């Protein structure tokens with residue numbers, strides 16, 4: 001790594017800090033107008049910020065106590081909005097990006113299905129062209145925020161005669177279209193539901209809502225997932241966000257729990273892991289500052305960050321003893337800080353198990369790291385080159 005972190009007196013930092021001082025409770029529309037919603041995007045949307053300026057902006061959001069738009073509307077700002085920038089039409093950008101950056105339109109990602117989560121090439125939802133519309137039928141599952149979203153980025157099969165990864169396309173779907181039904185799924189955190197099932201019954205999408213070209217779906221999904229995984233290589237307890245090992249250790253010191261040698265030993269290991277993740281973030285930043293494109297390292301980062309987060313909240317809970325069985329007992333103090341969703345150890349503990357499944361399970365990340373970073377032989381998929389419509393017929397024949 002060959003860079004110094006921007007100082008407290010960095011003029012760029014002072015400028016951003018002054019803006020937050022002049023706008024102490026900014027609306028998300030003001031934040032977007034100032035270019036702070038997606039600072040790395042080009043004008044008129046962002047500031048074409050390099051990774052260093054992005055880092056400054058992220059820090060200044062935290063210091064100002066404002067939850068950044070990428071925590072409120074992550075799918076639009078972090079994952080899928082960029083696809084509109086690169087592959088969308090001018091009309092799509094003008095219609096969909098301003099309300100997304102202002103967090104007026106929340107987006108969701110309609111990818112996983114009962115037939116395909118890890119293997120997204122197995123999805124069965126169809127998009128049949130009929131005049132100037134596509135007709136959508138099928139079902140999605142585990143769709144985060146679908147119940148709040150006004151826009152869904154949908155992957156559906158437009159050509160079943162193509163191999164499983166080739167006949168897919170992406171669409172920008174208005175979630176209020178007739179025929180779309182959203183049903184919440186409640187998880188054991190007991191908090192507001194994170195994810196949902198979504199059903200499509202003869203849903204009509206205008207053809208000009210196709211993102212990119214017909215058949216581009218798989219390529220777009222891969223781009224979007226890499227961005228999402230990179231964003232999760234952070235030392236926070238859930239998805240890289242929320243309290244970190246540093247905060248856990250401060251809490252253990254403040255409550256005297258650190259005096260227990262077993263707790264101290266575990267906390268020390270976690271502290272080291274947390275610092276390693278912090279260095280990985282800096283290394284990614286350094287790479288990008290030195291002109292190297294964001295690569296597949298996000299897979300490695302997420303593979304380490306998710307179990308790390310689970311271990312953090314597990315120790316936080318256990319160290320609280322019987323009080324840890326109560327919801328939000330506040331026994332282990334956290335600094336006054338806005339983390340967005342995962343604001344306390346209790347929530348992080350109950351939701352944490354989902355983090356090693358969502359956005360790629362551990363096994364899938366390991367496969368990707370093995371195949372693409374270590375160049376080991378590929379996980380074999382005998383169905384990969386077959387026309388999709390033949391796959392089930394072959395399976396049925398083999399079973400009979």
Ligand SMILES: Cc1cc2nc3c(=O)[nH]c(=O)nc-3n(C[C@H](O)[C@H](O)[C@H](O)COP(=O)(O)OP(=O)(O)OC[C@H]3O[C@@H](n4cnc5c(N)ncnc54)[C@H](O)[C@@H]3O)c2cc1C
Pocket residue numbers: 108109110111112113114116117118119141142143144145194195354355357358359360361362363364367379
């Ligand atoms: C909190 C959360 C939020 C989510 N949000 C969204 C969302 O917004 N949009 C969306 O589309 N989806 C979302 N998902 C779904 C998520 O992407 C899938 O759950 C995930 O990809 C796993 O797919 P699956 O559930 O079908 O499990 P499966 O793919 O059936 O996997 C079951 C098990 O088999 C293992 N496995 C599968 N294939 C292999 C292989 N080739 N080699 C070795 N092991 C394998 C897996 O690792 C796993 O342990 C979310 C999930 C969670 C938990």
